[in-house]
Amino acid sequence: MPTNRTFTMIKPDAVQDGNxxxxxxxxxxAGFRIVALKKTQLTPERAxxxxxxxxxxxxxxxxxxxxxxxxIVPMILEKDNAVTDFRTLIGATNPANADEGxxxxxFAKSIEANAIHGSDSDENAEIExxxxxxxxxxx
Ligand code: UDP
Ligand code: MG
Numbered sequence: 001m002p003t004n005r006t007f008t009m010i011k012p013d014a015v016q017d018g019n020x021x022x023x024x025x026x027x028x029x030a031g032f033r034i035v036a037l038k039k040t041q042l043t044p045e046r047a048x049x050x051x052x053x054x055x056x057x058x059x060x061x062x063x064x065x066x067x068x069x070x071x072i073v074p075m076i077l078e079k080d081n082a083v084t085d086f087r088t089l090i091g092a093t094n095p096a097n098a099d100e101g102x103x104x105x106x107f108a109k110s111i112e113a114n115a116i117h118g119s120d121s122d123e124n125a126e127i128e129x130x131x132x133x134x135x136x137x138x139x
Contacts, residue, residue, distance in 0.1 A: 004078055004079060004080055004081070004082050005035065005076055005077065005078050005082050005122075005125055005126075005129065006076075006077050006079075006082040006083045006086045006118060006119045006125045007074070007075070007076055007077070007117075007118075007119045007124075007125045007128040007129040007132075008027070008074070008075050008077060008086065008090075008116060008117055008118050008119070009072045009073060009074040009075065009116070009117045009132075010023055010024075010072060010073040010075075010115070010116055011066075011067065011072055011113065011114065011115055011116060011117060012066065012067065012069045012070035012071065012072060012113075013066075013108075013109050013113035013114075013115060014107050014108075014115040014116060015039075015070060015071050015072060015073060016070050016071075017107070019107050019115070020073050022107075023103055023107060023115070023116060024073075026089070026103055026106075027075075027077065027089070027103075030079075030085070030089050031079050031085075032077040032078065032079045032082070032085075032086065033077065033078040033079065034075055034076075034077060034078075035075075035076040035077060035078050035136060036074075036075060036076040036129070036132075036133045036136050037073065037074070037075045037076075038073070038074060038132070038133075039071050039072070039073050040071065040072060040074065040132070041068065041070065041071045041072065042067055042068045042072065043068055044064045044065060044068045046068070047063070047064040047065075047067040047068045048060075048064045049131075050067070050128070050131060051063055051064065051067070059112065062112060063112060066112055066113060074132040074133075076129045076133060076136065082125070083118075083119055083120070083121060083122055083125055086118045086119075087118050087120065088102075089102060089103060089118075090102055090103045090104050090115075090116050090118045091103060091104040091105050092104065093111060093114060094111040094114070095108035095109070095110070095111070095114055095115075096111075103115060103116050104116065
């Protein structure tokens with residue numbers, strides 16, 4: 001995956017609340033192009049695999065339960081400086097600390113149910129994108 005791409009997923013709380021459309025609108029208005037998108041649901045095992053880096057953290061089991069509790073909308077996005085600009089758009093992990101106007105400030109319920117994921121590096125964007133999209137159509 002080129003370095004102008006990032007990976008995101010709209011998390012179960014935001015999908016359940018009917019906020020997918022509003023969030024996608026914010027993403028597009030911020031200049032990101034959608035390269036791939038689908039709606040799917042993780043099993044607890046698949047969620048555990050996705051978040052394996054957090055295996056030793058106290059919140060890991062709850063996170064896997066939450067992330068498999070309902071449908072999610074994973075996407076691959078394209079923009080110059082995609083990883084960094086997308087982290088800015090979504091805001092801090094804990095919505096209490098997120099800047100005004102960020103996706104998490106607007107839609108997150110808690111530090112766990114925080115509406116959206118954003119890759120933290122080009123390397124992880126590639127790994128996480130491949131986790132959900134085996135073959136990417138070029139539009
Ligand atoms: N998380 C949690 N409790 C914490 C920290 C994180 O439940 O104290 C959850 C939250 O959903 C977060 C995810 O675990 O988005 C991954 O954590 P990370 O530190 O990577 O935050 P992110 O990169 O998503 O901002
Ligand atoms: Mg992270």
